[in-house]
Structure formats: structure tokens, C-alpha cells
Amino acid sequence: MVKVNENYSNIKETYLFTETARKIKSFSQKNPDVNVIKLSIGDVTRPLVNSVVDSMGKAVEEMRHMETFKGYGPEQGYTFLKEKIQNYYKTQMGVNLDINDIFISDGAKSDLGNITDIFSNDNVIGVTDPVYPVYVDSNIMCGRKIVYLKADETNNFLPMPNENIKADIFYLCSPNNPTGAVYSYDQLKIWVDYANRNKSIILFDAAYERFVKTNNPRSIFEIEGSKTCAIEFCSFSKTAGFTGTRCGYTVVPKELIVGEYCLNKMWLRRQTTKFNGVSYVVQKAAEAVFTNEGAKEIDETINYYRENARIIVDTLSRLNIKFYGGINSPYIWFEVPKEFTSWEFFDYLLENAGVAGTPGSGFGECGEGYFRITSFNTHDNTKIAMERIEKLFKK
Numbered sequence: 001m002v003k004v005n006e007n008y009s010n011i012k013e014t015y016l017f018t019e020t021a022r023k024i025k026s027f028s029q030k031n032p033d034v035n036v037i038k039l040s041i042g043d044v045t046r047p048l049v050n051s052v053v054d055s056m057g058k059a060v061e062e063m064r065h066m067e068t069f070k071g072y073g074p075e076q077g078y079t080f081l082k083e084k085i086q087n088y089y090k091t092q093m094g095v096n097l098d099i100n101d102i103f104i105s106d107g108a109k110s111d112l113g114n115i116t117d118i119f120s121n122d123n124v125i126g127v128t129d130p131v132y133p134v135y136v137d138s139n140i141m142c143g144r145k146i147v148y149l150k151a152d153e154t155n156n157f158l159p160m161p162n163e164n165i166k167a168d169i170f171y172l173c174s175p176n177n178p179t180g181a182v183y184s185y186d187q188l189k190i191w192v193d194y195a196n197r198n199k200s201i202i203l204f205d206a207a208y209e210r211f212v213k214t215n216n217p218r219s220i221f222e223i224e225g226s227k228t229c230a231i232e233f234c235s236f237s238k239t240a241g242f243t244g245t246r247c248g249y250t251v252v253p254k255e256l257i258v259g260e261y262c263l264n265k266m267w268l269r270r271q272t273t274k275f276n277g278v279s280y281v282v283q284k285a286a287e288a289v290f291t292n293e294g295a296k297e298i299d300e301t302i303n304y305y306r307e308n309a310r311i312i313v314d315t316l317s318r319l320n321i322k323f324y325g326g327i328n329s330p331y332i333w334f335e336v337p338k339e340f341t342s343w344e345f346f347d348y349l350l351e352n353a354g355v356a357g358t359p360g361s362g363f364g365e366c367g368e369g370y371f372r373i374t375s376f377n378t379h380d381n382t383k384i385a386m387e388r389i390e391k392l393f394k395k
């Protein structure tokens with residue numbers, strides 16, 4: 001008789017976004033006159049930029065003609081796109097990557113989930129709390145043990161390695177979702193040295209790297225020694241509005257050797273076996289992100305979100321509310337007034353200001369007492385939402 005993967009029964013129902021959506025809908029039905037502003041969205045709101053759409057359009061046209069039509073492409077991505085990414089690391093971050101260390105994906109989430117394939121199931125996994133749920137659930141599916149590194153005020157939501165926490169694989173996300181916190185060069189150097197010393201691996205999620213504005217690392221590979229202990233996941237989703245278009249990349253350095261195994265070779269084998277690559281049209285769209293014009297347009301979009309973040313941060317500062325993020329991140333993470341739990345504050349804000357956010361406790365136990373709002377909305381909506389919050393708090 002067939003047996004299923006019973007580990008699936010150990011996954012917690014992620015009711016966070018269904019529950020917030022349900023509450024928003026129920027409130028809106030009872031209060032049709034209130035225009036609820038959603039600062040709960042973890043998805044971009046600005047459209048694709050012209051360079052990207054033009055490039056995609058040209059690629060679509062190529063598919064129409066026998067001479068330029070493309071069938072299967074390389075599973076690990078077209079060289080034209082990998083070269084642009086290689087050049088981006090070199091010119092923007094001073095990082096030299098071998099072209100074969102770059103793997104084009106249909107987004108960071110797929111690769112973050114699929115990377116579990118190349119590691120044994122008896123590895124212990126270290127994640128931060130609060131956490132992006134994909135890291136946890138994809139490992140529970142393999143039956144792996146998970147340990148949590150507390151991210152809280154005492155460490156500015158940036159947990160450091162701790163000799164008491166024994167894990168083989170650590171997930172780090174910087175700039176962080178949900179807290180917006182970003183590691184410094186010194187902090188990542190400590191992580192890299194720790195991982196090399198303990199023969200552990202860092203899976204680094206750099207999905208928000210283009211939001212980094214201050215002098216902080218955008219890639220783990222800016223840190224000396226990282227190529228022997230880290231894999232990096234990146235995405236065009238938040239940086240270039242590809243959440244619905246789907247493209248990302250993963251960097252697995254050839255220097256990453258475990259025993260007699262080269263992880264780059266294993267990942268190549270995994271991808272060529274189970275993945276047939278990202279469509280030509282989408283890779284052509286992504287290529288435009290690296291042209292001068294494309295990069296300029298992308299920056300304008302990111303600056304649009306930054307302006308929203310500034311409006312939010314200014315308001316929270318005026319109200320003396322302690323917050324994190326918002327500078328190098330589209331997310332702002334703030335302390336809810338002491339008398340509320342995260343969920344109580346969600347209800348309070350929705351019912352009294354018509355503003356929706358995300359309760360921190362939905363991202364892990366350490367998120368209790370905090371609240372996430374995002375800059376993925378229009379300037380007007382962000383301003384109105386902040387005016388409403390300011391009025392509510394000054395009551």
C-alpha cells in the first residue's frame with residue numbers, strides 16, 4: 001500500500017495571510033464606507049518597467065519565427081543572462097563569480113525549497129525567529145530538526161552565531177523579511193568565520209539586496225571566506241517587480257566542498273534532472289534589468305517604495321514608536337503598544353483606522369508584540385494610512 005510523506009502532518013497550517021484576509025473582508029463588509037488601506041501586502045504594486053517589457057516583447061516576436069524560435073534552453077540558464085549577473089556582482093559589489101556558479105531559477109522560493117534535495121535529512125537546520133516560513137516548512141517536509149535563533153531587541157533583530165546553538169545549515173535573510181533588519185560587514189564576517197570553523201553552511205537569502213542604501217553588504221560573497229561556506233539566493237521579484245513574471249538566480253560556488261562532494265556539481269545534477277529552465281522570454285525580460293536604462297528605471301521604482309517607507313518611518317518617529325527596517329528594506333517592523341498582542345493590535349488598527357498590517361507573531365513566537373507594515377502601496381494611500389494612525393495614537 002502506498003505510504004505518504006507523513007512529515008507533511010507536522011507542518012503548521014499557515015493561517016497568517018488567510019486569517020488577515022478574512023478579517024479585512026469581514027470588516028469591509030460590515031463597514032462598506034471605510035476605504036481599508038492594506039499595508040499588509042508582501043507583493044510589489046508597481047508594474048514592470050518599460051525596458052523589461054520591451055525586451056520581453058522582442059523575445060516574444062523571436063518565438064514567432066522559425067529562424068529565431070527557441071525550444072529547450074540550458075537548465076541552468078542562458079549565458080547572456082548569467083554574464084549580466086556576473087558583471088553586476090563585479091561592478092556593483094566587487095565580487096568575482098565564475099559564470100558556472102550562477103543558476104537561473106524561476107524565483108528564489110523554488111530554489112530555497114529545492115536546495116533541501118542536496119543535503120542529508122539528518123542535518124539540523126538553524127533559522128531565525130521571526131522567520132520567512134519557506135525555510136521552516138521546506139525542511140519539516142524532509143523531517144529535519146529545526147532550531148531557532150531568537151531575533152529580538154537585544155540583538156537588533158540580527159541574531160549572531162552562538163556556540164550553544166548547534167546547527168549544520170543556517171538560513172539568513174538580509175535585508176530581512178519581516179523585520180527589515182540588515183547585517184553589517186562585520187556581523188556577516190563573524191557568521192562566515194563561524195560557518196567555516198564549524199563546517200556548517202549558510203543559505204543566504206538576498207531577495208531584497210537592491211533595497212540596501214547604506215554601507216551594508218548586499219551579497220554574502222562580499223565577505224572574505226564566504227565561497228567555502230555559503231549559497232546565495234536572489235530574485236527579480238521584489239527588486240524588479242517579477243513576482244508574477246518569475247525569475248531569480250542562485251549562486252553555488254565551486255569552492256563549496258563537503259567531504260568529497262562539490263555542491264555546485266550536485267546542484268547542477270539536481271537542476272538538470274528535475275528542472276528544464278526558465279523560459280527564454282522571461283530571461284530576456286530579466287536581462288533588461290542590467291542595461292543602463294533598465295537599471296535606471298528599476299531604481300526609480302525602488303525609490304518610489306523608499307519614499308513610502310520614509311513617510312511611514314517619519315510618522316512612527318514622530319509618535320515615538322520604536323521601529324526597525326524601512327531604511328534598507330520595504331518592510332517596517334514596529335513595537336505595538338504594550339497593552340496589545342500583535343493580533344489585538346491588528347484588530348484595533350483595522351477597526352479604528354481602517355489600516356491593515358501583519359501581526360508579528362505570525363512570523364514566529366519572537367514576533368509577538370510587533371507588527372509589520374510594507375511600503376508596497378501608492379504614496380497617497382501610504383500618506384492617508386499614516387495620517388489615520390497618527391490621529392489614532394494622539395487620541
Ligand SMILES: *Cc1c(COP(=O)(O)O)cnc(C)c1O
Nearest residue numbers: 107108109132177207235237248
Ligand atoms: C519575496 C521573497 C522571496 C522571493 O521569492 P520569489 O520566489 O523569487 O518570488 C524570497 N525570500 C524572501 C524572504 C521573500 O520575501
